[in-house]
Amino acid sequence: MPATTLTNSYDAAFVAEVRRESEQNLALCYQCGNCTAGCPVSFAYDFPVNQIMYLVQTGRKMEALTSHAIWLCASCETCTTRCPNDIDVARVMDVLRHMARRENLVAEHSIHAFWNSFLSSVERYGRVFELGLMASYIGKTGRVLTDADLAPVALRKGKLTFKPHDIHGVAEVRDIFKRYREHRS
């Protein structure tokens, strides 16, 4: 493992940004590990969640934002529920994904692609259209066998429709996306 030069590894602007966007003060964290202890996805992480918190505490921006862990977080809120210092850990994970996305540092492309497809579906129809979502996702990732085994079952049970569930106010939903993009640009 390469040595970290602490003299210049602390990115104060990054620490401040996480604090502002998440409304959480990571200085409160004393690294007990409760968050990792209860994390259901930790086995798949590159950094356990307490180490992600440590990277934020110590201002190590690139390591935090390029981690896979922030994308794999299932938002189950166990960490937030158990933190002895009342840090909303899951919210910090959310904010790190927001930042990684903005800075094009996405480590888990398929998850990112799925979310984009999902939101496109919402923007287009107002509600999620599963078949359209899957087609879009497969188009983005080339993963043609995704849940191919489930489709026949779902169709047989009447749980998949070929028609999107669009709503009358879809224009309002599209406007939300439009104003949101203007607000963020």
Add this chain to the structure above:
Amino acid sequence: MSRRYAYYPGCSGQGTSREYDSSTRAMCQELGFELIDIPDWNCCGSTPAHAVDHLLSASLVARNLAIAEDMDVEGIVTPCPSCLKNLKTSQHRMLRPEFHQEVQRVLGRAVRADLPIKSVLQVLVEDRGIGWIAQQATAPLTGLKVVPYYGCIMNRPPDVMRFDDPENPMALDNLLTAIGAEVLPFALKTDCCGASLGTTRRDVVARLSGRVLDAAAAAGADAIVTACPLCQMNLDMRQAQINKANGSSHRLPVFYYSQLIMLATGQQGERVGLDKLCVSPFSLLESLGPQAGEVRS
């Protein structure tokens, strides 16, 4: 006395969890709840929205809240914990005035964001009470051994959700006991099934949901009972996938609690939607004998 609530079905209720939606509507009708769909509701954005931007997520939620505010109702209810968490979290964040303002700008209209938002399970337990529900169970599910599976976010984070115990919730336990089922202790009742990674990381889901199935089987359960459409889909529709990945051979029916309440109150038929379950429950229900009603596929 009938209670009036704005109903937010959630997208999965129109697709993968149709039977949860139909059995919930039927159950509420039977138990004296008037559910009025939020007209022209839109998707809350689910995990993808909050993982991308909290403002986008809250704005998608806020459109539904704003519509519901024009209805003459006590509050908003939804059967889906994932929708519930998004609705409640966005409402909670809008307590901060600057964020509330931002959301209204993006939404393009005013929203008060002050209606009570609860799960259908919560209003059932709080408005009607376990004792009353027990009295309605004319066809109790005697002999049915179940584990209740709440999933991770029905009660979490506690500061936002404000319902039941975040580590050991009991609402489903009590409800299922009240309708005659034998509820087995289930240590994994609030563990995560990995729903948000369902499509993208099957390996994660196979492990997390597999653990839930293993524990339910080890506990001696005949079936799992859920209150979450995402959990149910993982455990039921993906059960074969999970078996394949883990080398297991579970065949555990995974009910929605609303389906079991319907059975216990002597209701059957299309609205209960038992035929929509991927792992068929019929042989299990038939083995219980006549009390569970003349259940047929």
Add this chain to the structure above:
Amino acid sequence: MNIGVFVCHCGSNIAGTVDTVAVAKAALAYPEVVFATDTMYACSEPGQAGIIEAVQKYELDGVVVASCTPRMHEATFRRTVERAGLNRYMFEMANIREHVSWIGKDKDANTNKAAELVHIAVEKLRRNTELTAGEFTINKRVMVIGGGVAGIQAALDCADGGLEVVLVEREPSIGGKMSKLDKTFPTVDCSSCILGPRMVDIAQNPNITLYTLSEVESVDGFVGNFDVKVRRKAAYVDWTLCTGCGECAAKCPSKKTPDRFNEFIGKTTAINIPFPQAIPKKASINAAACLMLTKGKCGACVKACPAGAIQFKQEDEIVTEQVGAVIVATGYDLFDFTQYGEYGGGRYPDVITSMQYERLLSASGPTEGHIKRPSDGKEPKDIVFIQCVGSRDKSIGRPYCSGFCCMYTAKQTILTKDHLPESQSYVFYMDIRSPGKGYDEFIRRAMEEYGARYIRGRVSAIQPKNGRYLIKGVNTLMGDQVEIEADLVVLAVGAEAAKGAPQLAEKLRISYDTYGFYMEGHPKLKPVETNTAGIYLAGSCQGPKDIPSSVAQGGAAASKVLGLFSKDKLASDPQVSSVSLQRCIGCAKCQSVCPFGAIEMTQFRGMTKASVIATVCQGCGNCTSACPQGAIQLSHFTDNQILAEVHALCPY
């Protein structure tokens, strides 16, 4: 009046941000100031000599020192002016350090503010009068509240010093938490073997009156003369007759009574002597469990008792004790872990507290010193210890470290290995806190010699699995999740303030912190005093402490009481209120706001008037602000003096 003003530099503490020369110069313009100077350290020997010299040279009648807070040096300078031949109350202090130089950097503004504070002091001093302290006699008896190891030490030291002691204990026996422990760290010596003789000393010392099963009901009076009412709760046994033979317990049919002494591991009888070494060794009845007292039929103990001591009709009794000082040693209670759902919330029989584990280890405990699981009585093989359960957790309002859990957990792993050589202990910890003498070496021994496996991390879940428990957690040093299958889980529950601590504090008029622990007079310099004269603290009631610290504090509190009682009379503070009979209209508002009960309503020529009991008055001034007539005035802080100060600051 000739007034002298001395403006202190306090090295650079004040002079760094205040122009002290300019302040002294400004002071010369204030009325009646005939002399003013700046001085490097007013409190130093040459500084004080300079004040005395100036008093004599300029025939000063009063002195103002502008320096630090009166809490620091008011007493010092009062002695200085006394040595110079003035009355000690002809002195005023202007705080230009804490109130000026330490809190602002603007030198001009600071200098102005300092000069104004000096002006205020001068205007007050001009209206000061000479005051003389009275004297009052003191009652040289002491009450010790709490019979744990700290209270026992305090009581024995006071008694050995010749004082009469009243020791009050809530439980049926003295001994406190220490009497429940099996062994003590870091020496692993037997707890009851070292505490037992001290308990016997208490029983046998003729200077000590022991009230167990008793609680303080009310406290009146003041230092030297407290009246304390003590409620002696009904034991339903006449202790003057009871010989402690135990025949009653042997015959009691109510054998499923929750056993408080054994931390509810195991059962006891409704009538019992809590443990073999109990002092006093007397039986008492748990009324809630007694068949006679609940259902009106039984009486097995009456038949069994050879002394005829059982008295079902016994009632609580209130006794009043007059004492001159009180030592509070009420100890602590254990955190209720059931609010942690991830540890099972109390649902699992083999997830127990560290104190319950002590009772399993103890030869006088419910398993006679054999470690057995509460669920099935089997010997455990794998035992998991979890530290910081209810300590260092802000989310549940317990942000503090309980201080002793790291040590007792290490001790318990060592004892576990001694009892069960085939066993394996695992300890989940966050940080090891072992700063005492020989403490860290002890922790090392647990790991090095006894093979306790320490895992830096927390536990997320305890789940039953095939008659054992699956413990899931994290190893933060490796960043991986870990699982252990164990037979028994021991939670190192933290310390919290004793139940009822705030209520007792209010009776005693002492302060307590957010968590209910009692406040010492000064965190460094007055560790066993309180801010109420004559009331002292010892042991964990002030904050969690281990045995040596508690014993040291018990001794320290005793020495404070012996020091106080070394005088036959105490000086009364002359800064007390007095009533002008002409102005008083007898409305009794002053009486209703007095927190010390120092005001009584008397009849004077057929009219109701207030009257101050000078020895009880603490000089708080509540009455003077409540009086609608200005009839009640506090010496040294009269309305005129305070208004003069205000007027100096706001002349327009």
